[in-house]
Amino acid sequence: MSKLTAAQRVKLARTPGRPGTLDFVQHLFTDVFVCKGDRLGREDPSIFGAVARFHGRPVTVLGHRKGRTFEENMKCNFGMPSPDGYRKAQRLMRQAEKFGRPIITFIDTPGAYPGLEAEAGGQGEAIASCLALMSGLTVPVIAVVIGEGGSGGALALAVGNRVIMLENAVYSVLSPEGFASILWKDAGRAEEAAGVMKLTAADLLKLGVADQVIPEPEEGAHTDPEVVYAAVDRAIVRHLSQLEKERDLAAQRYQKFRAMGAVREETEA
Amino acid sequence: MQPLFRSRRDRLDRLRRQREEAVEAAARREAAAHGGSQTCPGCGAECSNQELVKTEYVCPHCGYHLPIGAYLRLSLLLDPFSFRELWPELTAPNALDFPGYEGKLAAQREKTALSDAAVAAVGKLDGHQGVFAVLDSRFFMGSMGVAVGEKITRAAEYARKHRLPLIIFSASGGARMQEGILSLMQMAKTSAAIERFSKAGGLYISVFTHPTTGGVTASFASLGDITLAEPGALIGFAGPRVIQQTIGQELPQGFQRAEYLEDHGFVDQIVPRGEMRKTLSQLLALHRKGVFHR
């Protein structure tokens, strides 16, 4: 693995040419049928949803979508979903549960959109319901953090039995800019924030948040994406076959997240 | 002070608190902490603490609900001498080695005599046994780190095991930044525990108090079977300042207040502090398992 600083990895994770959800979908799946809409009157293009085949087997695919061109960026709100997107995701997760399909998610968002309409539509409730629903699914869930894993907006699709990260992907409670502005009232100290936030794939592997890190080419995933697609493909195959042997996937997932963060407790004298 | 002495003193403090659970005693402590009077953030009126004790810290002039501590909240709700605190010693280490975090935690503990921002208890409200958890905004703005996440999770697991209703009062600035990704993971952990409790048929009443934002809004606080809010409470995912910066325009009057959430369908009812106990009692009675249950 390369020896980049955390701030350099943040930059790589946001590189415009970096493979996004649609690229992974195109290279890893066949027979892709795109599913749109939350059935509550809205469609949010910043969350991609589809039924597709993975090595011949039907799966449900979800992921954040940032868009390639400026026009697409605008349409996808730069990968910042609205509550409608999270409600579409919930609908497709329930559907996957009904048909016994594994769920593969691709995480790549600066965070859920902080706007007037998003708040009016219950951004908090939409994310919370995603977390609750995902935690109880009985089908295998594999989350792959491919770029930016920003805050609750990322976690909403990442309550997986396995969480895989690309080497230069980052995953954090808030963007380094937001973190610096909250803690130090100075968004300009984002690089310094990145350094203390423990947001790199290697950090998260150590903390038990990520289960596997997939190495990238020296200069980043966008310089040789085919290698990355193949490695992600192999990882998903391996984890899916492991998870098929698990007796209770909901219990396994519960225990995985239940164990996050150690506590201290003095016994009463 | 030596750590040993400090932990002994903290323990004594807590034991003392558990004895002094009558409304008057808790309110007097609150009053002592603020001196003779407070300025109401709602109308600017000067309110004497004597007066505020009687109104449960609601401004007698404009009805503004002043934030109150977790123990005072519990003492206002629970039947006298029915209170048993759960896991009072629970804390989380500085797992990310965040610079300066231990010192900040120690200062917060010194200031509030709390071990972290959540207090959990089993007790009776108007005779109804339940598990109660309260976030205290005086401790690191009620932010959720590992200790808060763990306490909420244990409260839900305890309620599930003992088949008791769960009532949580939220007040939180969101995630505990110093605990980074682990604080984010508490959103998944607490939501998963609530979901399990819910699937087991348990009743969960969530009460939003001022202010509740970020990771707490986007996890357990939004998953209630019944959702209540105190009047005027600020409730949202993103904070108002972030939204204003993002959209570059003034926010509408009343935006993200409890009344706004009620209008948009995210709160069942807004309940003034003085009626909270009565309302919870009614809800607990309505959900009491009788012959027709299941």
Ligand SMILES: [Zn+2]
């Ligand atoms: Zn007032």
